[in-house]
Amino acid sequence: xxxxxxxxxxxVAFLYGELQDExxxxxxxxxxxxxxxxxxxxxxxxVQTEADSLNKDIKTVMNSVNWETLPAQITETVFxxxxxxxxxxxxxxxxxxxSQPKLRPVYAALxxxxxxxxLVTYILxxxxxxxxxxxxxxxxxxDFMEKVELEMARRETxxxxxxxxxxxxxxxxxxxxxxxxxxxxxxxxxxxKDLLSKKKYINQQLDKFEMAKAKEICNQIEFLFYELAxxxxxxxxxxxxxxxxxxxxxxxxxxxxxxEKELKQSKKSEV
Amino acid sequence: xxRRTTEEKIDVWILLERIKRGDREAFTExxxxxxKRIFLLAFSFFHNREDAMDIVQETFLxxxxxxxxxxxxxxxxxxxxxxxKNLCIDHYRKNHSQRKEWRSDKxxxxxxxxxxxxxxxxxxxxxxxxxxxxxxxxxxxxxxxFVLKHYNQLKYxxxxxxxxxxxxxxxxxHFKAVRNLRDLVNPYLxxxx
Numbered sequence: 001x002x003x004x005x006x007x008x009x010x011x012v013a014f015l016y017g018e019l020q021d022e023x024x025x026x027x028x029x030x031x032x033x034x035x036x037x038x039x040x041x042x043x044x045x046x047v048q049t050e051a052d053s054l055n056k057d058i059k060t061v062m063n064s065v066n067w068e069t070l071p072a073q074i075t076e077t078v079f080x081x082x083x084x085x086x087x088x089x090x091x092x093x094x095x096x097x098x099s100q101p102k103l104r105p106v107y108a109a110l111x112x113x114x115x116x117x118x119l120v121t122y123i124l125x126x127x128x129x130x131x132x133x134x135x136x137x138x139x140x141x142x143d144f145m146e147k148v149e150l151e152m153a154r155r156e157t158x159x160x161x162x163x164x165x166x167x168x169x170x171x172x173x174x175x176x177x178x179x180x181x182x183x184x185x186x187x188x189x190x191x192x193k194d195l196l197s198k199k200k201y202i203n204q205q206l207d208k209f210e211m212a213k214a215k216e217i218c219n220q221i222e223f224l225f226y227e228l229a230x231x232x233x234x235x236x237x238x239x240x241x242x243x244x245x246x247x248x249x250x251x252x253x254x255x256x257x258x259x260e261k262e263l264k265q266s267k268k269s270e271v
Numbered sequence: 272x273x274r275r276t277t278e279e280k281i282d283v284w285i286l287l288e289r290i291k292r293g294d295r296e297a298f299t300e301x302x303x304x305x306x307k308r309i310f311l312l313a314f315s316f317f318h319n320r321e322d323a324m325d326i327v328q329e330t331f332l333x334x335x336x337x338x339x340x341x342x343x344x345x346x347x348x349x350x351x352x353x354x355x356k357n358l359c360i361d362h363y364r365k366n367h368s369q370r371k372e373w374r375s376d377k378x379x380x381x382x383x384x385x386x387x388x389x390x391x392x393x394x395x396x397x398x399x400x401x402x403x404x405x406x407x408x409x410x411x412x413x414x415x416x417f418v419l420k421h422y423n424q425l426k427y428x429x430x431x432x433x434x435x436x437x438x439x440x441x442x443x444x445h446f447k448a449v450r451n452l453r454d455l456v457n458p459y460l461x462x463x464x
Contacts, residue, residue: 012449013442046460047452050402051421054315057399058422061320062310070327071302075295078332 003030007037015044153205157214158263160198164221165256167191168247171228192225199225214263217255224252283347291338302331308348308423309355315422316359316414318403326362330355349432352423356433360411398459405455413448416441 007030013019014027031038199222206215227243247253283304289297306327313326333354341350406414412434419430427445431438 012446015449043453043457044449047449047456050398050456051417051452053399054402055422058311058314061314061323062307064320065310065324067303067306070306071299074302074306074328074331075299077328078298078335079295081332 004034004037007031007034008040011037011041011044015041015048149205149208153202153208153211154263156198156202156205157211157218158260160195160202160218161221161256161260161263163191163198164195164225165253165260167195168221168224168253168256172244172247172253189229192229196222196225196229214259217252217259220250220252221256284343287338287341287347290335298331298335305348305351308352311423312352312355312418313359315418316363318407322362326355326358329358333358346429346432349429352419352433353435356415360415363411401459402452402456405452408455409448409451412436413444413451416444417448417452420445 007027010019010023010027014024017024019027031041199218202218203215205211206218224243224246227246283301286297286301290301309327309330310323313323314320317323317326330351334351337354341347406417409417415434416430419425419433420427425433427438427441430441434441
């Protein structure tokens with residue numbers, strides 16, 4: 001019985017002739033003596049026989065296929081499909097990956113996150129108390145903004161003084177020449193207008209930071225530029241002399257230089 | 272024989288290189304070389320001509336799409352049969368429920384075999400039908416091993432390559448397939464008990 005169990009394990013291999021000679025002989029001698037193992041072998045052989053019987057059917061079906069024309073048909077189909085389906089670009093493949101249905105929950109989560117974030121921000125900004133808290137979070141020391149503004153005003157004034165100085169110097173030099181009327185060019189006129197508009201902006205800064213000395217000089221410059229802007233293309237000699245005298249009388253160039261020096265030195269203190 | 276195998280391998284490589292360059296003739300030649308093996312596998316698996324023809328066409332389409340993934344040194348026949356095998360299983364799973372429904376109207380048990388007195392050819396044809404049904408009732412891997420061994424006449428080593436499993440597993444699956452078929456088929460065989 002024990003031997004039968006052992007033999008049974010090898011019966012399939014025996015049937016298919018896959019065993020070594022010695023093992024094959026051993027099973028053969030057992031089969032001669034054991035009717036139970038013989039009938040088991042017969043049952044297995046019946047399976048083999050039925051399996052082989054299908055071979056005939058398979059052969060018949062295989063004969064019904066036209067193997068000569070099939071390769072050309074398949075080639076046509078495969079290459080035809082390839083030609084029809086354009087190769088997808090990397091952009092298309094990325095969009096294909098991103099549009100996968102399994103990513104929908106991720107997109108939904110992102111949308112909800114964005115919505116909640118927007119809602120929280122809106123509530124924070126709307127509520128006065130929270131708004132103060134947010135403002136506190138981003139606020140600077142109290143005197144910081146003032147210092148920044150003062151520095152900005154100082155720089156603006158310095159810039160205004162420098163440009164004015166160049167323009168006045170140009171005027172002074174030109175007016176001392178034989179043909180003074182050549183000074184009044186379109187270019188200089190435009191410059192004067194620019195500096196006048198700049199002065200309007202500086203005025204606010206000068207008032208705010210009580211830069212009295214600077215304001216006085218800037219006002220004198222402004223007056224001068226008004227005069228220059230009002231004169232016509234042809235400047236009469238007497239008018240020219242008057243303006244020239246005004247510059248000398250007020251010592252405008254010297255004052256500008258001194259003020260510049262002062263502004264540069266006093267970065268922190270008020271002018 | 273060894274020399275012939277080597278020549279075939281070289282031919283396959285030359286064909287593959289030509290196909291990669293878009294050579295249709297080379298593709299047709301490759302189909303000509305492997306079409307019967309694939310048909311045999313698919314027909315043995317489904318016992319349906321149309322299904323088998325679809326699998327043959329789909330296998331070559333899939334092969335063309337994956338041609339660049341075939342590694343040098345691997346057995347081409349095993350590779351293409353592996354593609355065919357995967358397609359067979361996919362196709363079977365996709366249509367499995369449909370087939371079950373179709374089958375349910377006539378189970379194996381309900382099939383009345385003609386008695387010995389009836390015409391022998393009728394009985395033989397019904398036995399074939401029963402055997403086909405029994406084969407379909409095997410587990411996928413057992414069925415595939417049985418088909419590859421009996422109808423494609425592959426060796427255990429080749430089956431192992433196609434199924435990507437060890438030779439030992441192939442032998443074990445074949446043993447189980449034969450034993451299960453024995454249990455399924457024998458009740459319908461009058462002579463053998």
